[in-house]
Amino acid sequence: MVDLILCEYGPPLEPGDALDPVVARGPRVLLNAGLIPSLSAAGVRVFDVSLVPEADCGSLQRKDLLEHVSARLASRVAASIAAGHFPITLGDCTAAIGVCAGMRRLEGRRAVVWVDAHADLNSEDSSLTGFYGGMPLGALIGKSLPWLAAELRMTRFCDEENVSVVGVRSLDPYEGDYLNRSPMARVECAELEGDASTEALARISRSLGEAGPVYLHVDVDALDPAIMPAVTFPCPGGLTLESLLVAVRVAASTGRVAAVTVASFNPGKGVSAGVLGVLVSLVCEVASLCSSAGR
Ligand SMILES: [Mn+2]
Known part of the structure; x- marks a missing residue:
């Protein structure tokens, strides 16, 4: 059984900006594009983790809003896992923090x-901007947003040697330096095309370790903007849907993927029937690959 969690929240682009209501609508737009009929073969329940009621938002700082939505997401994901269901969250990139906090009780090396x-x-x-959407992986390895991690009782979700980054091609100078010094595995888009490099796949496998729960994060801007323009920060030279699924299959083949987020669809940018079709296929393929393996 798949638990589809709609996280209707769009963090402000810069401190002082309002929440982004268009990004927050993304999960709902996707749901209405036909996700349920496509997912229902496996059985699906839908949950909504939307923000505090509109009226309450004014008095809350953006920090409080992120804390609030992450805590709600963590409880929802933990409940799904406890029920033996497979949680797949649609939201923005920061959803990763709440989802991983919801995996906290699972034992083993994450x-x-x-x-x-x-x-x-x-x-x-x-x-350079203060945008929380640029910090979630930093938070998972214990290097960012320590106040949020403390609130969620998740000081560090996993060690850097158990992280692989796939399709990354737009880095701030700080991130580039960090990645060069880190034991995180890095796989470039070109390595997954056609006959995907076995060396690249082995790098992902090694980072997954031998046991313990796996979190899979798919930001849809990993796809090439030619097929996925509906994102806030498009970046050329991206993955095809097929090459993205090659990486997903490596993770799924462990049978240990405990939760997935499909993040960062922006319905305010270049949406068409074709784009929605790619997103629906992506969510359904990921759900089917990861929820059937080992469950
Ligand atoms: Mn991104």
Whole structure:
């Protein structure tokens, strides 16, 4: 059984900006594009983790909003896992933090496969903009948003040697330096095309370790903007849907993927029937690959 969790929240692009209502609508737009009929073969329940009621938002700082939505997401994911269901969350990139906090009670050495055009490794000190959406992977490895991690009782979700970043091609100078010094595995888009390099796939496998729960993060901007223009920060030279699924299959083949997020669809940018079709296929393929293996 798949639990589809709609996280209707769009973080402000810069401190002082309002929440992004268009990004927040993304999960709902996708649901209405025909996700349920496509997913229902496996059985699906839908949950909504939307923000605090509109009226309450005014008095809350953006920090409080992120904390609030992450805590709600963590409880929802933990409940799905406890029920033996497979949680797949649609939201923005920061959803990763709440989802991983919801996996906290699972035992064993945890791993992350991060598929994204961006590394999302910034901290509040290193970020050039203050955008929380550029920090979630940093938070998972214990290098960013320590106040949020403390609130969620998740000081560090996993060690860097158990992280692979796939499709990353747009890095701040800080993130580039960090990645070069880190034991995280890095796989470039070209390595997954055609007859995908066995060496690249082995790099992902090694980072997954031998046991323990795996978190799979798919930011849809990892796809090439020619097929996925509906994102806030498009970046050329991306993955095809097929090459993205090659990486997903490596993670799924462990039978240990405990939760997935499909992130960062922006319905305000270049949406067409074709784009929605790609997104629906992506969510359904990921759900089917990851929820059937080992369950
Ligand atoms: Mn991204």
